[in-house]
Amino acid sequence: MKYQSRKKAVIILADGTIFYGKAVGKEGTAFGEVCFNTGMTGYQEIFTDPSYFGQIMVTTNAHIGNYGVNDEEVESDSVKIAGLVCKNFSYEFSRVNASGSLENFLKENKLFAISDVDTRALVSYIRDNGAMNAVISTEIDRMDELRAKLAEVPDMKGLELASKVSVKEPYFYGDPGATYKIAALDLGIKKNILRNLAARGAYVKVFPYDTTFEELQAWGPDGYFLSNGPGDPEPLEGVIAVAKRIIEENLPLFGICLGHQIIALSRGISTYKMHHGHRGINHPVKNLLTGEGEITSQNHGFAVNREEVEKHPDVEITHLHLNDNTVAGIRLKNRNCFSVQYHPEASPGPHDASYLFDQFMEMVADKSAVNS
Known part of the structure; x- marks a missing residue:
């Protein structure tokens, strides 16, 4: 029946x-x-x-x-x-x-x-x-x-959606006695991201998307994280301003997906809506720093302008999507900041990209050692 x-x-x-x-x-x-x-x-x-x-x-x-x-x-x-x-x-x-x-x-x-x-x-x-x-x-x-x-439904281009999914009040994740404190700006954060940070010695405080840099800094974090999330990154002017401040202070910063796009926008690099996006668990990415390939989980409908990244004196492409050569990762020269356009926490069978969390925590540890 x-x-x-x-x-x-x-x-x-x-x-x-x-x-x-x-x-x-x-x-x-x-x-x-x-x-x-x-x-x-x-x-x-x-x-x-x-x-x-x-x-x-x-x-x-x-x-x-x-x-x-x-x-x-x-x-x-x-x-x-x-x-x-x-x-x-x-x-x-x-x-x-x-x-x-x-x-x-x-x-x-x-x-x-x-x-x-x-x-x-x-x-x-x-x-x-x-x-x-x-x-x-x-x-x-x-x-x-x-x-x-x-016909009345708004197009995704220009649509701000992070506010629809972000936490309303801050909360904590992990062991309060952990070695390092990470301030995560919630633009639509996935639980497995928090698990990966906590597993590497981080005590995470997750903040609403509209939290100011001063509010983040008041907690005294050792590093900062910009999460994944839905919608167009360009309307998130407050988040872009926060990213600018973190980078200006040269504080450890890691961004995933929407967070990656926010970091690019904070450097004056534009983003664009893709034809149909990348959504799946077997997307091939090349790490340009090591020459190695990675099988990755992806979910995004916007991307960073590659031509503008290549022309930017302070930004370097670290990863490329091998299907269409779109930007899959960047890092800032002479700054403690990098980001990727895919999900290293997903590990859909392959764990090829989980090293990125290790790199972030090493960056946090190195910065903390310098400041101590």
Whole structure:
């Protein structure tokens, strides 16, 4: 009965293109920018990643839900995507340490999803025509109304979303007796980033996105971190100003994804919205400093202008994405600051990029030794 009674559903893209499917669980409607992730696993982490806030996620793996969910495999305190689109949704699941089904997880988090979609055709269309706003809905008899509402959804370009996912009050993570204190600015921080910092001797205080440099400094941190997050980095003028101050003081600073873009903007380097972004767990990156390759987890729709980085006298490209040669990492010359456009904390099988946390903590240790 579960399979026979599912209601028909529709995907309408901003350019008018339509795809059809069937509702998973509850009926409903959801709006957002449609994007796709090519990861074979990790759907629960994707759904709870704050960087995906407000986006309709298309999963390219043919089966979603087959290994259920685990209470420990979340990156934030709630689901952040606006909706889910998949090919085959597995109501039954099998895994030793699963704590429940994905079906119940969606119900508990009030997430609207549709399956039985030709995701290969949809992803191919996005790759050809670019990421765009979309609506998914079971209200197939109200298509004109859905199109009208879709036209009112703001574009991701110019959209500030960090404030929607950032913590409202500071909180602590890790051992208070740890060797070093790290001030993390929460633009949409993932829990596994905090785990990686704490595992390397850091006591982390996570601050709201609009915290001033003076407020961060008052805690007396040994280093600073700018997190990942959703939306366009350019509207975050306050965060850019904070990054400028940290760099001016030559304090240890590490940025990931949105944090990486903020650091670039603080140096006068522009960012741009990508055609359809990078979202998956097998993206190849070359470390230009070592010549080694890395298999990385990525999730971003904006990137740093490579030409402007290459012309900047004080900034050096450290990593390149090998699929399209976009900037995947930078460091500042004569400053204790570096950043990457991917997720070293994700470790989706390979742990190729986890060394970046080691480098940051070594930078913190070296700076602390100089100041002591």
